[in-house]
Each structure stands twice: as C-alpha cells, then as structure tokens.
Amino acid sequence: METVYDWITVAIFVGLAVLFLQRSSEEEPRDKIYHYAPPAIGCAIANYLGNEGYMVGSVVLIVGILAYIHYILKPFAPFDSNAN
Numbered sequence: 001m002e003t004v005y006d007w008i009t010v011a012i013f014v015g016l017a018v019l020f021l022q023r024s025s026e027e028e029p030r031d032k033i034y035h036y037a038p039p040a041i042g043c044a045i046a047n048y049l050g051n052e053g054y055m056v057g058s059v060v061l062i063v064g065i066l067a068y069i070h071y072i073l074k075p076f077a078p079f080d081s082n083a084n
Contacts, residue, residue, distance in 0.1 A: 004050070005049075005050025005051055008046075009047040009062070012039070012065060012066070015069075016039055019073065020033070020036050026079065030079070036073070038065075038068060039073075042065040042068070045061060046065065049061065
C-alpha cells in the first residue's frame, strides 16, 4: 500500500465485497456473483496501470469502474420486493 492507486482500488474492492455480502444475505439476491467480476478485475488492472505510471489510463478505468457500480449494481437503490 504505497501509492494512491493502491488505496483507491482497495477501497473500491472493499466496498464491492461489502455490497456483495449484504446482498447475498437477502432472501432473494438481486444480482449474481459474476456481476461483481468486471469491477473487481478492473480494480486490479487500474492499480497495475497506476503503479506502472499510466496515470490517465488508470484514472479513466477507475471512473469506468465507478460508473459500472453505479449503473449496473445500483448500490444505493432501495430493495423492491415486488420487482421481477
């Protein structure tokens, strides 16, 4: 944990893990484990790019990861038991 990319990507990954654990404990989970793979893998790639000096690529990927989480996983959406 030496660079800002380490801290940011680990923080995003921890948030993903907490979201997954919270949602997997629901009676009917709203998403599947494979929905979490793209942002998790993206965190690893963004961290690598940032640590190798590709700052623009890393920042663009981190923004993309956050957009994916916001639009696909919808962490702040209330649970609707009538959906589906």
